[in-house]
Amino acid sequence: MEFNAVYHQASDNYCYPLNEDELIINIKTGYDVKSVSIILGDPFAAGILGGGEHWDGKKEPIIYKKRLKNQIWWTTTVRPEYKRLKYYFELQTGEESWFYFEDGFVSSEQMHLEGRSRQCFVFPWMNPCDVPRTPAWVNDTVWYQIFPDRFCNGDPSNDPENVVLWREHGSVTNEECFGGDLAGITDKLDYLQNLGINGLYLTPINEAPSNHKYDTTDYTKIDPRFGDEETFKHLVKEAHKRGIRVMLDGVFNHSGYYFAPWQDVLAKGPESEYYDWFMINEWPFDKNGQAAKKKQYYTFAFYDSMPKINTNNPKVRKYFVDICANWVENYGIDGIRLDVANEVSHRFCKELHARVKEINPDIYILGEIWHNALPWLRGDEFDAVMNYPLGQSIKDFWIDKSLTNEDFEYTINRCYTSYMQQTNDVLFNLLDSHDTKRLRSDVKNLDEYFAQIAVLFAMPGSPCIYYGTEIAMEGSYDPDCRRCMPWSDIEAGKYAERSRIISTLIHLRRQEPLLKSRNFHFPNDYAAYRRVIQFQKVDFPDCYVEVLINCCEEDVEVVPQGEILLERHYIDSTLLSNGILIRRIRK
Structure with a gap:
């Protein structure tokens, strides 16, 4: 047996309570393992520990599995009668059996040695307050990310003196301000509602000198170029009237250069009461803009104008926690996204x-983390993270034509075995954002574009589209991905067909429960075609939803069956050209 391929631990995503009654247990093995059983029972079923008891447990097969690149992920759900569990595994390759304990592998012969210890895995107690809980509404949400300065100018009276005429086509720079504001977003709420959107994610709206606002000057104020406190409250109220939730962006890893505490440090040095609010190593600072690279103080990346906030300091933590509490209580927002979330302290x-969560148990806390984020997702920090690994994996399949449908299966399964199931339900899934090249500029044609979005909308979690995605808006890397929304062309109907397809996907996602389900598998019905994506979403005993996407050069013969929910290039009910087929099939 491939011993090195086997892994389990009685914690994190390998063993965790799904709710107060159910415990999820996962184990990885190599492909040589043909069956896995779990032997389980109450730790005290045979007596108190160390009392000479002989504990056996009950044997149950583990039947659910997902294929990874080099391993199999086996899953079972158990209901410990007394809220605690003791267990080990039996692994069979077809030729041999091994028993897997916390201290390693034991042969059948060793299992029968009298007096030999059995160091079982143990989940001590399923305390309800330790169960990771995520807000259920997020799984029903389709997000729309807005970069306010470039979305819509609804109130020209708050435009700055250097405002640039709205540019519906062509590139933009980080220095240009186009006058987009909160009133403009409010004006377009009906447009978003008709599109099917029911969640807004706004990049920062607090006072800052830049157009992107990630260099905050005052966390207590709405930037005057966007409006004021009443403008934002009105936006939230009107959004809520339409069933649209609102999430704000909090920048707590670093501040802007003109943040008052930082200005006090620059004026007073170590004598400033705010000196320990930042991560300062040396005083005075270099005057040539090289302080960050010389490690005189830490910053966001190497921008001297964005000093890193010291969230190890209790006073700093209280200040920014109070800021967020005010957002929730005063504005009535539904979510908070933390920028550069992996660099602020866990505390x-x-x-x-x-x-x-004490103010609003249903608030959604989202972290910007681009890599595996399990340490932040154990139930007492974030509800979810921005699922960049999923988006990158989807795009890679279309970029790298050597990848097969098996590779696609492996990489999707990797993304959804990294966390707990309740986390998977609310992962923030995206294909592009204000930080990345736009999807449309990364793909050759609209067939590929809509196919990738269709995959996104059929995945567990909560999908997000970036403003302009509905019209296949182009844009290269930051800042070109932050172009102005071309409202004149949209209102003239130039992009009506593109918007119709995206709106259909959005409404289908919201109306079809199975598309939101965490339960999916990859059948092998189209093995003859290397690049046909097929997966099925299963949650009901009588039906499932199947997603078929043809990424081949040739047409694919499809067995006509089920109720078609969405089709693109499905010809004569038998052939799937380079396109999408989503259908509900009765068992």
Whole structure:
């Protein structure tokens, strides 16, 4: 047996409570393992520990599995009668059997040695307050990310003196301000509602000198170029009237250069009461803009104008937790996204979680983390993270033509075995954002474009589209991905067909429960075609939803069956050209 391929631990995504009654247990093995059983029972079923008891447990097969690139992920759900569990595994290759304990592998012969210890895995107690809980509404949400300065100018009276005439086509720079504001977003809420959107994610709206606002000057104020507190409250109220939730972006890893505490540090140095609010190593600072690279103080990346906030400092944590609490209480927002979330302290994240969940247990806390984020997703920090690994994996399949449908299966399964199931339900899934090249500029044609979005909308979690995605808006890397929304062309109907397809996907996602389901598998009905994606969403005993996407050069013969929910290039009910077929099939 491939011993090195086997892994389990009685914690994190390998063993965790799904709710107060159910415990999820996962184990990885190599492909040589043909069957896995779990032997389980109450730790005290045979007596108290160390009392000479002989504990056996009950044997149950583990039947659910997902294929990874080099391993199999086996899954079972158990209901410990007394809220605790003791267990080990039996692994069979067809030729041999091995028993897997916390201290390693034991042969059948060793299992029968009298007096030999059995160091079982143990989940001690399923305390309800330790169960990771995520807000259920997020799984029903389709998000729309807005970069306010470039979305819509609804109130020219708050435009700055250097405002640039709205540019519906062509590139933009980080120095240009186009006058987009909160009133403009409010004006377009009906447009978003008709599109099917029911969640808004706004990049920062607090006072800052830049157009992107990630260099915050005042966390207590709405930027005057966007409006004021009443403008934002009105936006939230009108959004809620339409069933649209609102999430704000919080920048707590670093501040802007003109943040008052930083200005105090620059004026007073170590004598400033805010000196420990930042991560300063040396004073005075270099005057040539090289302080960050010389490690005189830490910053966001190497921008001297964005000093890193010291969230290890209790006073700093309280200040920013109070800021977020005010957003929730005063504005009535539904979510908070933390920028550069992997660099703020875990202590800050835990205190933030405790405070805002006390105000609104249903608040959604989202972290910007681009890599595996399990340490932040154990139930006491974030509800979810921006699922960049999923988006990158989807795009890679279309970019790298050597990848097969098996490779696609492996990479999707990797993304959804990294976390707990309740986390998977609310992962923030996206294909592009204000930080990346736009999807349309990454693909050759609209067939590929809509196919990737269709995959996104059929995945567990909560899908997000970036403003302009509905019209296949182009844009290269930052800042070109932040172009102005071409409202004149949209209102003239130039992009009506593109918007119709995206709106159909959005409404289908919201109306079809199976598309939101965490339960999916990859059958092998189209093995003859290397690049046909096929997966099925299963949650009901009588039906499932199947997603078929043809990425081949040739047409694919499809067996006509089920109720068609969405089709693109499905010809004569038998052939699938380079396109999409989503259908509900009765068992």
